[in-house]
Amino acid sequence: MSQPNSFPLNSDESLVDRAKRLFVEFGHTPLIIAGAIVGLVLVVFFVWSQQAWMADAKMAERRTLETQVEQLRRGYRSELDDLYSAVGDYAIWTETAEMIRGKRPQYWGDALDASSLSRLNVSEFLILGIDLKARLSIAVEGDTEKRVSADPRFIATILSATKKGGLSKPDDSIRGITSLARGQFMFVVRPVFENSAIGGPVGYAAFLRLLSTQAANRVAKYSSWQIAGFTSSQFAAANLPKEAAELASGIGDPQRDSVVLQDETSTAFGYLRLTDIANKPVWLLRVAIPRAAYLRAADTARSQRLMLAGMCLVFSFIGALWVYRWKRLKSVSLAMEQRYRAIIEQADEGVLIVDSASKKIIEGNRAIQRLTALAPDVLTKHTLEELLQTPAGSDSTVLLQLLEGTGARSVELDLVVADASLRPVEVTCSDIEMAEDRLLALVIRDQSVRKKAEMQLLAKQKHFDRLAHHxxxxxxxxxxxxxxxxxxxxxxxxxxxxxxxxxxxxxxxxxxxxxxxxxxxxxxxxxxxxxxxxxxxxxxxxxxxxxxxxxxxxxxxxxxxxxxxxxxxxxxxxxxxxxxxxxxxxxxxxxxxxxxxxxxxxxxxxxxxxxxxxxxxxxxxxxxxxxxxSPRMDKQIKERVAIETSLRTAIKLNQFEVHYQPIIDISSRKLSGMEALIRWNHPTQGYIPPIRFIEIAEETGLILPIGHFVLNTVARDLAKWRQQGLKVVPIAINISAVQLERTNLRDLIHRTLVQHQLDPDLLQLELTEGSLFEKRTGEFREDALEQLRELGVKIAIDDFGTGYSSLLYLKRWRVDTLKIDRGFISDIVTDPSDFAIVSAIIAMARNLNIQVVAEGIEGYQQLEMLRVMGCHLAQGFLFAKPAPAADAERFLHAQTVDPSQEKWAETTLAETGT
CATH class of the missing domain: 3.30.70.270 (Reverse transcriptase/Diguanylate cyclase domain)
Incomplete structure (x- = not known):
């Protein structure tokens, strides 16, 4: 800055004046007495503290050495952790597993090469099969490779680990140091798994890293002092101290793996012994620390002895202390002032020091000089009003209020730049109370970037607002x-x-x-x-x-x-x-x-x-x-919502039942099959017919759990009847188009059949023409039906003749059964058109080798006419109404259902809907 001494600190000067007054007031005698007392105190203090200082210094040095030895131990473990992570990348890898199985002969070179292992600081790479036979054994030096034979001692180590239950999980490993014929190595062995890590290991992978100078250098990174490493072959030539040599040889406490040596030399040493998996010492790491703290303590002790010998010079020494103290305070004061100045000079915000009375600028830091583009000597020629202006449209008194402390402590103003342009800034003001003058410190923050960002943000906000609403x-x-x-x-x-x-x-x-x-x-x-x-x-x-x-x-x-x-x-x-x-x-x-x-x-x-x-x-x-x-529509919607809500409750409370209606061979009156019909047994409304809720169930997707319930119930009843020794017949189940579209129906049926040990031909799936033809898109449903046919279940078209019939689709989809809708059957005796339609359907089905079931048979004339036409199967109230599973067992016991017989005429199967 232009005026480095604008803010002098006066505390140092007053401290010196106070010291001078003390010297004058006390005189010589008090100084001698004070010196004698101080000398006696120092004698006692020196005798007591000298030993304590030396002991503390030595203890601090020992703790430092022990910490550094622990750092070496961490460095060694880190090396093993590094090998663990590195070998893990190849152990949990499908390509490695496939190489062990012999499926990847080009594994070396494609998946891994010498340069890759060199980057990982791996000296040898070994892959074993689960039989512990080597699949790959490579030694690497730089980017060169050499195939080597696996060391039997190392394989024995792995075998021992597997016998103890190790190396069976993806995270398992054995690690440590091993002594091989080719040298001494750090190693990590991990089991090999597929990428999914499911199942047992298929083999084992090992990374070995040679104990070398490079290894010692890597461990040395964990210490801030000089590190050296000695292998077992170097112990004798290393000229080790006795205790270190005993540690390296394994003499003494086998649990002790480190030693700290502090002799009278200028360097203290810490040693860490590392053993191989056979607990044989193989590597000795040494950390050397200069004995600075201890030597300083020794120097202090010598100084104290000199001090005791020089008690005669105590007054001179006290005087020197005063001078030293004064200089120190002065240097601290100057350093503090320079520190604060450096902070202000390097700050990103501009700082102005202003005289509060004249508003004249005393000085400014580099940031304000950059903002105004004014040189320091030019800057100090301006007043504050010349540099700061109130923005247009703002209160013109805000600057005055800021300086007087009566308004906001932070305001936005315009800074006048050298070229007379204006730059938006934020200004805060603080008082500096001096001995004589009152100064103001103004911190000025450039707001031009923020203002520009705000304008851009406003434009983007308008753009986003349009995107959000269009x-x-x-x-x-x-x-x-x-x-x-x-x-x-x-x-x-x-x-x-x-x-x-x-x-x-x-x-x-x-x-x-x-x-x-x-x-x-x-x-x-x-x-x-x-x-x-x-x-x-x-x-x-x-x-x-x-x-x-x-x-x-x-x-x-x-x-x-x-x-x-x-x-x-x-x-x-x-x-x-x-x-x-x-x-x-x-x-x-x-x-x-x-x-x-x-x-x-x-x-x-x-x-x-x-x-x-x-x-x-x-x-x-x-x-x-x-x-x-119209309000009528709202009423219908409310009714549908009420039914949907009741359906969800019915599913949770198991209010549904499955009833069975027999399908009869017209000629023999034998039971040919049964149709499973869903019934909703409402607790207050009784049985609700399917026509009231099936469509809503399809629209809401509730047909999926209902259909699943019907399928499971039918399979369970079939399995139960078979266990009772009854001769079971195929059961027809109505399938919604929604089930074909939204579920994997084939897998669902397959699982159900397997669960209950049922043959697929015991199930027949009935779909309406509308679900097959009206809304069909692409090939999806044709593929789904083909999968069901491959499963072995039979396919029937229900209510045939009422939808969008297509002979082409009948040919392509190869259905097993057509069920003629009851609308054609009811008037077949009196209506020639119905007679003609039914005759045509039966004839067509016979030529296509498709069975026909006539639904809704209620009279003998209908039954006889259908027999004459060549229809073989019939279903309707003439034979029996739908009945619960317990009553339906009577059909299976009888195996024939003849309405002319008295036992069927007296049957009181309750009507539950159609």
Whole structure:
């Protein structure tokens, strides 16, 4: 700085003056008496403290040596830990395991080479099979390699470890030092496993590191003093002291592996003995420490003796002490001032020292000189008001308040730079109380980078705000925008007494297009749909993409319901026209639900919920239409939700039962099979028919645990009947399309059959035509059915004739059974059309070698007519109604079910639904 003595410290000067006054006041006699007393105290002190100092110094030296010896021990263990980690990389490795098995003949060279081992400071690498025969034994020196034979003594060491139960887990190891014919080595052996480390070891891998000068140097890194290492062959030539030689030879206490030697020389030594696995001394490490502390203590003792001999010079010595003390205080004071100055000079913040009265700048550090671009001599010619200005629009008195301490202690101001430009800074002010003057210390922090970052952050915030409220794919507002916009739109519509309509749009079969054409086409399709919907409404209306294939349109200012319906109809119309994506025409439609404020709701949640409800009604009404919400829809939704909730409870409380209805051979009346039917035994409503809950279970995915329950129950009943000695027949189980899509049905059935020891041909899986044909996409279900057929179970199509029948699919999928829907059977006697349809199905199935089961047989005329047509199997109330497993055992006992016989006529199997 320009003025290095601007802040002199006066404490040193007053201390000297105080010392001078003491000398004058006491005079010669008091000084002599004081000196004599001090001399006597020193005699006693010297005699007592001399030995203590020497002992303390020697003890401190010994602790240092012991610490350094422990560091050598840690260094040696670290070397072993390093080998442990290094060999672990190759021991827990599939390639090493495969090499041991002989599957990787090029392991050396491909997976590992001499340069790799050299980098790891490995001298020898050994891989043994589980039979302890060497698969690979390599010695490495630099980047050169040499195959060597495995030392039998080393293999014996590994064998001994395996017999004791070691080397059986991935983390197991044996480590230490071994003496081989080629020298003495540190080693680590670990078992070899696959990457997964599952199962037992397949062999053993070992890294060996030669005890050498390089090894000693690596251990020496753990000590800050000079280290030397001696192998057993060097013990005699090392000229070791007696105690060190005895330690190296193993003489004396076998548990002691180190010794500390402190003689009268200038160096103290610590020795650490390392033994091999046979407990034979093989390496001696030595640390040498200069005896500085002890020698200093000896010098101090000599000084004390000289001091005692020089008691006659005590007054001179006291005077010298005073001078020494004064100089020391002075040097400390100067050093402290220089330290503080260095801190201020090297600080990143600018510092100004200002006279509080004149506001003149006394000095500034280098940082303020860089900020202002002013030289030190130019800087001190300015006043504070010339350098700091209040920003435009701010209170002009903030600087004055800062200096007087009446305002904030930190303010933002503008710093005037040499070129007259302004730099934003933050200024804090502190008082410096001097003997005569009051100074101010101002710390000035450059804020230009922060201000620039704040502006950039604000710009990014605006950008992120748009990203957060708009869909990146279509550019339309997103769900967050709707949540912010719709409540305000509702309030304005309420204040203006106008209608506000919410249209919930969902694309029809978009998932099929996305899966079959690819996500790229799906994204382009969504972009075109967004443009079409936007073009179909007014500019003031809002089009929002909710996510996926769902959109919401908010119609502002509609005057009548017809106007709202017209807008929904326009969207259906523009969406009906095919779109051309990448040269391909793609047809898609949209289902729309409409809710209107205030009739259908007063809040955003109610309007969106009711529009969503109406949209699902549009889906159920055949798609490609719009539906306006009505309370009836809400009631239906609530009923569905109630059923769904009850279904979840029923699954938890095991309220479901499986009943069985026999399938009869028409000619012989013999039992051919049974169909398993789910029954919900509600605690308050009794038996609930499946028609009320199966569709909801499929939509919610609850059909999966229900289907699993039916499968397990049927398998358990079959196993139980077989154990009772009954002749079991195949059981037909209804399978939902959801089970085919969302579960690995083949594995589930296979596990169930294995668990209960059942043959696959005892199960027949029934699927409706709709689940097989109507929504089929790609080859997934065909593959799933083929896997089931390979498993050995039979496939049946239920309610045949009511869905989207395809002779091509019947041929390709090779079903085993067609079940004719009861709708064709009920009027077969009186309706020629039903008669013709049933006849055609039976004839077709016979030609395709497919069995036919007629469902819903309730009269003898129906049964006889089916027999004449060539139908072999029948099922219906004419024979028996579905019954619990306990009652169904009667079918298995009888093996024939003839409704004309009295025992069946008197059967009172309770009807539980169809």
């Amino acid at each position: 869909d990146q794919l279509t550019g339309l507002p997103n769900r967050l925008f709707l949540q912010a916009h719709l409540p305000g739109a509702i309030e304005r519509a309420s204040a203006e007494k106008r209608l506000l309509a919410v249209l919930f749009l969902d694309l029809d079969r978009f998932k099929h297009i996305n899966d079959s054409q690819g996500h790229e086409v799906g994204d382009k399709l969504l972009q075109e749909i967004a443009k079409r919907v936007r073009s179909a409404v007014r500019p003031d209306d809002v089009v929002v993409r909710m996510g996926g294939d769902e959109f919401v349109v908010v119609l502002h200012g509609a005057k009548t319901q017809d106007e709202v319906n017209g807008a929904a109809g326009r969207i259906n119309t523009v969406m009906a026209a095919p779109l051309v994506i990448d040269g391909r025409a793609i047809a898609t439609t949209v289902s729309i639900g409409v809710s209107v404020f205030p009739r259908d709701g007063a809040t955003m949640g109610e309007l969106l919920k009711h529009a969503d409800t109406a949209m699902y009604q549009a889906k159920d009404s055949g798609r490609n239409n719009f539906q306006v919400f």
